[in-house]
Amino acid sequence: MFTGIITGVGRITAVQPLGSSSSHGKRLTLQAPPGYLDDVGLGDSIALNGACMTVTTFSAEKGEFTIDISAESLDKTSGLDNEGPVNLEKALRAHDRLGGHIVSGHVDGIGHVTRFEQVGESWDLRVMAPPALGKYLAYKGSITVNGVSLTVNRVVDSEAGCECHINLIPHTVENTALGNLRAGSRVNLEIDLIARYVERMLKHNP
Numbered sequence: 001m002f003t004g005i006i007t008g009v010g011r012i013t014a015v016q017p018l019g020s021s022s023s024h025g026k027r028l029t030l031q032a033p034p035g036y037l038d039d040v041g042l043g044d045s046i047a048l049n050g051a052c053m054t055v056t057t058f059s060a061e062k063g064e065f066t067i068d069i070s071a072e073s074l075d076k077t078s079g080l081d082n083e084g085p086v087n088l089e090k091a092l093r094a095h096d097r098l099g100g101h102i103v104s105g106h107v108d109g110i111g112h113v114t115r116f117e118q119v120g121e122s123w124d125l126r127v128m129a130p131p132a133l134g135k136y137l138a139y140k141g142s143i144t145v146n147g148v149s150l151t152v153n154r155v156v157d158s159e160a161g162c163e164c165h166i167n168l169i170p171h172t173v174e175n176t177a178l179g180n181l182r183a184g185s186r187v188n189l190e191i192d193l194i195a196r197y198v199e200r201m202l203k204h205n206p
Helices: 071-076 131-136 170-175 193-203
Strands: 008-017 026-031 045-048 051-059 064-069 084-090 109-119 122-129 142-145 148-151 154-158 161-168 186-191
Touching: 045 064, 109 131, 109 161, 122 142, 122 170, 122 186, 131 161, 131 186, 131 193, 142 161, 148 161, 161 170, 186 193
Parallel strands: none
Antiparallel strands: 008 026, 008 084, 026 064, 045 051, 045 084, 051 064, 109 122, 109 186, 122 161, 142 148, 142 186, 154 161
């Protein structure tokens, strides 16, 4: 379980196939910020751009760790099969502050950025979510974009999907990998867990 509050920006430095066919996954080697792995152990969960992954090897001295990602996970996520920056979040501990919202680390769909421009001191981020996710998005509700817990300021429904308007403060742009986004960038999306359960309960309400 996670909160969507990014605790570090790492970098995928190597991508190696785990087999000879496309049905096999990949092994990712990542460089973490200094000291980030000091309290990490084998088998710990770390979210990469919002996708929960398991640490398979690590070196706290080098600040380096690896994860194995299945072909299924690669098919359902974006940005985890190429070298480059990624948002990192360690799994939530029972005594931690819930600074964002409840995040499972399971990507619900892939959206794409329709606008990312600076407006005054902040940034206007707009993401088109797939049509199937539109019903879970609401004004002042929460959405996770590449692992970052964000507040939805406006939703615009269309046949193409649901466009979420999000305001990013400078701190978020400077301390996550969201600053690397551009119009057309693909992003991992996770809807609010509570919205998922509400739909389930309403569907089965006698």
